[in-house]
Amino acid sequence: MPIAPPQTDLLRCTLHEGVLSIDLHHGRANEMGNTALADWEAISAFIEDGGARAIITSSSRKSRRGTPLFIAGADVTERRGWSDAQVKTHVRRQRTVLARLRRAPAFHVAVVNGVALGWGTEFLLCCDYRITGPDARFGLPETGLGILPGAGGTSELWSMVGVAQALRLGMTGEQISAAEATRIGLVQEQVDSLEAGLARAQTLAEMVARKSPTAVAAFKAGVLASVGQSAIARSELEARAYEHCVDTGEAAIGRAAFKQILAGEPAAWGPLRRNLP
Numbered sequence: 001m002p003i004a005p006p007q008t009d010l011l012r013c014t015l016h017e018g019v020l021s022i023d024l025h026h027g028r029a030n031e032m033g034n035t036a037l038a039d040w041e042a043i044s045a046f047i048e049d050g051g052a053r054a055i056i057t058s059s060s061r062k063s064r065r066g067t068p069l070f071i072a073g074a075d076v077t078e079r080r081g082w083s084d085a086q087v088k089t090h091v092r093r094q095r096t097v098l099a100r101l102r103r104a105p106a107f108h109v110a111v112v113n114g115v116a117l118g119w120g121t122e123f124l125l126c127c128d129y130r131i132t133g134p135d136a137r138f139g140l141p142e143t144g145l146g147i148l149p150g151a152g153g154t155s156e157l158w159s160m161v162g163v164a165q166a167l168r169l170g171m172t173g174e175q176i177s178a179a180e181a182t183r184i185g186l187v188q189e190q191v192d193s194l195e196a197g198l199a200r201a202q203t204l205a206e207m208v209a210r211k212s213p214t215a216v217a218a219f220k221a222g223v224l225a226s227v228g229q230s231a232i233a234r235s236e237l238e239a240r241a242y243e244h245c246v247d248t249g250e251a252a253i254g255r256a257a258f259k260q261i262l263a264g265e266p267a268a269w270g271p272l273r274r275n276l277p
Contacts, residue, residue, distance in 0.1 A: 001272045008039035018020045020052035024059035032119045033075030045148035047104040050272035054205035055118030055125035058111040068114030094151040102126040107208040111197040112136045122151040130187035131197040132178040213272040
């Protein structure tokens with residue numbers, strides 16, 4: 001495993017015992033533009049190479065008026081002077097970057113306690129678990145700008161919150177609170193503060209970091225690949241993922257270290273091997 005996180009221009013990364021913590025700190029309000037996308041591509045490559053077993057993404061930033069910020073949206077200002085073709089290419093890249101991050105073989109927890117509009121709400125689609133603080137605010141304002149959510153908000157959000165709620169958010173542009181986001185399933189937990197959210201995320205991340213990286217990656221790949229498949233196909237995907245753990249030797253390590261694992265001691269797992277047969 002690499003001993004240091006990737007060097008990024010805008011994302012503040014720290015790595016400790018397999019947990020990569022990312023503090024969003026770019027633009028005036030953590031807007032997502034070309035440079036930030038390149039940083040996320042570097043993060044994805046790092047994870048794919050076994051660089052970390054869990055990711056925690058959060059932001060402690062506030063606006064000049066003291067409003068907490070997560071991701072306020074895409075960096076629209078950088079698109080001034082762009083041609084229609086350039087805009088379309090850029091948004092396709094956004095979609096590709098988030099799809100790659102979604103499949104990264106690590107447990108990704110987002111802790112949101114601030115403005116998460118447009119790209120900020122869409123970013124949650126690439127995370128495995130989402131925690132919100134009391135000051136979070138979510139919404140998809142794009143249709144009011146003559147466009148639509150193009151980084152997964154149109155094609156994927158419905159699978160998380162249901163068709164009716166996705167249409168409500170995307171067509172009205174209504175902003176919703178942390179409590180409402182939890183109610184409709186956009187996030188999974190609500191806590192009292194950013195600090196409480198980070199503590200909860202750290203607990204989850206540390207639990208994952210103690211597990212076999214190959215088994216965790218195989219489980220995530222199996223779950224994601226099963227979406228939309230028939231029962232027969234889902235069963236075969238599960239079988240292949242399980243047998244991958246056996247073939248890579250991780251199952252044997254788990255059997256040999258069974259007593260120490262039950263005692264809460266770490267096992268000597270092998271390196272990440274994520275290519276399923």
